[in-house]
Amino acid sequence: MYKLTDEGKKYLEQGLPEKRLADALAKGPISMAEAQKMEDFSVAMQWAKRNGWIEIRDGRLRLAMKPGKLELQDALASVAKTGEAGAFNLQMLLSRNLAEEEREDLVKKARQYLGREIANIPPELIKTGLWREAKLKKYNVAVAGKKIYPGKKHHYAAFLDHVKQKLAFLGFEEMRGPIVETEFWNMDALFMPQHHSARDIHDAYFVKEPKYAKGIDPAILEAVKNAHERGTAESRGWEYQYDVQRAHRHILRTQGTVLSAKTLASRPRIPGKYFSVARCFRHDVIDATHLADFFQVEGIILDEGLNLRHLIGMLRMFGKEFANAEQIKVTPSYFPFTEPSASLYAKHPDMGWIELGGAGMFRQEMLEPLGINVPVVAWGLGIDRIGMFNMGIKDIRDLFSTDLNYLRSMEVTY
């Protein structure tokens, strides 16, 4: 048996507040300020809105839909009369605290729980205060609960997020670009000659169809072609005949450096710092240390007066920031688009010197055609290797694991 609360009794008499609001609006819109003066306004608003009866336009309340027959109002009357109502509406009255169970009924229900050990505490015991007499079972609290599988980040994605965040904190702005590229941007714009062993280390995947891209900026294309064929101000260039058609060939991006080239060609800030975390693709046999698609993290710094000492300073800082390494060394290296070039190594307690990445100062033959006349320090990190190193992963294929148990079990360290 149920009875109305004081609020319930009031609405039985005056009508539900949302109904009263709708009735008032049926005569015309009312300004918000005026409406707020109405009795039980906030309750009325909440339910009238939920029922889709009203809308606010230009600061005035308007009727959006005329209320139909109000079952809830009838339910109020029914409870007052018989102590019962239909299940759905009764539940609504209880949840709106317009009706409550008769105390005798509650007590009767609560008593059923007495005299035996109970597990979960029923609400009737709490409401009636009979919990004082109840015998609550003692649990074995040392047992872990039922296993749940929470939503969470992929462990490696979390690590990459951490890297991005760190670089943004260091003042680098993120660059992004397409995964299907042209040979032009991926290689030519980096002053890698079209027929040269330097491209051996970048064995690319070629797109079957469409083979060639349209719309490489003709001015940049011409400038890059000239740099390859005849060099720039102080350089003799590669001295060969540049193939413009081949420059348009579609390939899958092989290196994140393509994003640096594109950034340089589109009026970057000076001084400026840019980074990217880019998925790249190489024609490689897949094994424990190679994936056909992998991540590269890289970036550039542009400023007047940058020299090799800045490059070395930056690499040493990266070694500390990303690999937490005690011992770091920077050695001469070779990349087709930088001069001087350097590699960064960190000492691992068990594995010895590990190469973390490469860097260098972009060649003039690359910068001049792209319209840049300040030194540019460029760097790249073998982030997959650093990530595996930090997370204790031995097989690079585990980065793309399809084993759901494994994914669920991985800690999110970052």
Place this chain on the structure above:
Amino acid sequence: MPTIEVSRKMLEKLAGRKIAEGMLDRVKGEIEEENNGTIKLEIGDTNRPDLWSVEGVARVYREKGVPKLKLRKSGKNIIVDKTVETIRPYIAGFIARKVNITEELLLDMIQLQEKIAENFGRKREKISIGIYNYTDAKFPLQYRAVEPLSIKFAPLEFEEEMNLHEILEKHPKGRQYGHIVKKHKLYPIFMDSTGQVLSFPPLINSNRLGRVTKGTSDVFIEATGSDIKPAILAVNIIALALQDRGASIETIEVLYPYATPLGKKIVTPLVFGEKISFPQSLVQERLGLELGADDAISLLRSMQYDAISKGKNITVTIPYYRRDVMHPFDVMEDIAVAYGYGNIQPLEVKSFTPGGFSHFTSLSERARRSMIGMGFQEIMSPILSNATALQEKTLSGEKVIEIENYMSETYSAVRNSVLPSLLNLLGKNLHVEYPHRIFEFGECAVLDNGPKSAAMLAACIADTSVGYEDVSSVVDALLGMLGVKYELKPSKSGSFIDGRQAEIIIGKKPVGIVGEVHPQVLQNWGIGTPVAAFEIDADGLIA
């Protein structure tokens, strides 16, 4: 990067000193392994073929200034015929006397020859090299092109004579490199004055005249190629290596019937004598090092340049065995290498710049957080997939970007959707506790008037009982959290059940799909439970 095998004993004998690992920075070298006195040495510079031999590495530790190549005239000629002009136009050569070919030297020479032809010579396309017993051939030698069927000889390792077509088909080198000549009607051939074949460049030597064995004293070496300077560079490098091993080098004069960038009569080896000048202040500008002219010159000489200073300028002579020095900054690096990277004091970059994320990263961050909040496990998959997975198994008619030179069928196309990656995972985890709630926000590429990269967010719920509303409510909550207004409109994708799928429309544009995955698709992926899924193109969320 080329890896060479060198004997430590020979290396240190030629260098005149012990070589410790820390000293290898000078050649950008790294010891991969050392066994029984043989070092496997990786040379980091793909543009320095002069370093790809024991002689070349040792030279860096021995010489100051440009090493002298002591040349004597042999008075011998190679006569080039007009027929090769459009096929493989250039040749250079020399004679090395009193070589005393030992087993070790023979192996070292073959290694250098192969590294140059493979790495620097673009797998013999640009440069190939032949070594012959000098006394076997009658000079002047002839370099010409002939009809493939008009000539027969026994190639190395074979006793029987073959015509040039047969060599392309039967000889391992013919099969490997035949494509270089196949496009031409005539094939290059190198023979002596009596018409005896020495070799069929760039494929194979003759078994009779093109054989060098232990105990040979005088050898003749030639390089043919598509560009003249790299071909001469190759013979310069090999000549100097042989001189380092005690040979005396004699030049050969090559006579062309057509013009070349270096004239019609070229004596090889050729000491190019190229010079490059720069202001002394460039050292400070590029390297940040305060060096006097004398210091700079001494460092340069230790890297085998000749250098003089005049006024405020320094002029260096580039060694005739290098073609990688094309800008003064190339010389700067060598100064820094000689100075030692480890001795350079680091400087901090002082400029202040505002850091930040791309729109994509910011959006992906918010969307992923919402999905995780709704109990989804993030997954990460390769972008490379295949047409079977993307089109057939998923019953989608969409065209995909395929790879021409794929390495394995499994990775032969770029995914145009993330959904197949998720279905693939679900099909592999049938015995893992349900429900499976997974999502990925990943890169794809679609064909849309040319290839276009796209980022897609897709999610799946797999459970013994799951339906349309379970996932449409996720879409509703997700787009609500992202503050995007959307509509659902019944759709007709083959991947989903008819009547239980809808297009997600944002601002009048269809940007995604939500629904119950078609049972045929589930079967194709080996999934045993119903799956409700959605996929949204991130571009649609940014707009």
